[in-house]
Amino acid sequence: MPRLPTMLLDGRTPSPADLDWLLASRALAFGEGVFTSLRVYNGQLVFCDDHFWRLRSGLESLQSDLNAIDWQVLNTELVEMAAQQQEGAIKVMLLAGPGGLGYQRAQTPQWHRLLHPRPLQLNAQAYTAGIECWWQACPGTNPRAASKHLNRLSQVLASQGCPTHFPEALQYNLRGEIIEAIARNVFWFADGCWHTPSLMTGALAGVMRRQLQQHLTAAKLRESEAGLDMLQQAEEVFVCNSLQGIWPVTSLHHSEGCLARWQVGSETRKLMAEFHPQMGLPQI
Ligand SMILES: Cc1ncc(COP(=O)(O)O)c(C=O)c1O
Numbered sequence: 701m702p703r704l705p706t707m708l709l710d711g712r713t714p715s716p717a718d719l720d721w722l723l724a725s726r727a728l729a730f731g732e733g734v735f736t737s738l739r740v741y742n743g744q745l746v747f748c749d750d751h752f753w754r755l756r757s758g759l760e761s762l763q764s765d766l767n768a769i770d771w772q773v774l775n776t777e778l779v780e781m782a783a784q785q786q787e788g789a790i791k792v793m794l795l796a797g798p799g800g801l802g803y804q805r806a807q808t809p810q811w812h813r814l815l816h817p818r819p820l821q822l823n824a825q826a827y828t829a830g831i832e833c834w835w836q837a838c839p840g841t842n843p844r845a846a847s848k849h850l851n852r853l854s855q856v857l858a859s860q861g862c863p864t865h866f867p868e869a870l871q872y873n874l875r876g877e878i879i880e881a882i883a884r885n886v887f888w889f890a891d892g893c894w895h896t897p898s899l900m901t902g903a904l905a906g907v908m909r910r911q912l913q914q915h916l917t918a919a920k921l922r923e924s925e926a927g928l929d930m931l932q933q934a935e936e937v938f939v940c941n942s943l944q945g946i947w948p949v950t951s952l953h954h955s956e957g958c959l960a961r962w963q964v965g966s967e968t969r970k971l972m973a974e975f976h977p978q979m980g981l982p983q984i
Pocket residue numbers: 855880881882883884885904905906907908909940941942943
């Protein structure tokens with residue numbers, strides 16, 4: 701396996717002295733910051749513009765100043781790192797530094813950028829045979845749930861709640877509406893069109909979700925607030941993210957047994973064929 705490039709903090713290799721500000725940072729104390737993970741394939745960043753869009757809209761939803769980040773420099777660093785890495789993933793974190801008084805921010809907050817290259821392990825069977833999912837209540841609602849901010853305690857608790865032999869769980873909110881999987885958005889095909897939960901349910905605005913929205917257009921994709929019954933009537937279901945693409949879902953389970961079964965169908969296959977080649981992922 702080729703060696704990974706080194707991590708970059710504000711454009712340089714992190715040093716032990718960085719621990720001083722990191723331990724005092726608002727990112728560590730309050731989860732103030734945003735992140736995204738980009739797929740790197742053939743030395744290129746996959747869906748790069750959408751990842752930048754998400755970082756920006758995440759900062760906006762935290763009411764942070766977008767000019768505090770040098771977006772041009774971030775882009776150059778990412779492109780160079782991807783060219784060196786060739787294959788895998790890069791996690792980008794924008795971290796609020798120290799300052800302010802308790803929860804109250806400083807007048808001019810400091811921001812830092814961390815680029816962390818990582819290998820990407822693929823679950824080859826998920827693409828061909830699909831996966832079984834666990835059905836569970838979402839453990840909590842994050843503020844600004846659509847944003848990819850650093851507070852991911854709900855996902856940490858959700859992973860704890862999902863039995864280990866299920867690669868993913870589908871989660872529902874207090875109103876019983878399906879939201880998303882633990883680290884993926886969810887789509888289902890019914891009545892000749894695709895459906896996905898609206899962001900009102902508490903779903904994250906995923907990059908893959910956005911790509912699918914643009915590809916399918918409003919004519920073939922509806923956003924809805926739907927319960928388990930709608931999912932049970934669906935013909936096909938899949939979960940997706942921008943690193944590992946589309947995983948067909950073949951069944952849904954809870955403590956009393958199986959709630960639903962689906963085929964790995966032709967509509968899901970079409971979307972895998974459309975998106976996976978550019979992501980370096982298997983098609984079936
Ligand atoms: C909670 C949650 N929902 C959805 C997604 C999918 O996001 P994306 O398509 O941007 O990778 C993720 C990705 O990690 C996630 O953590």
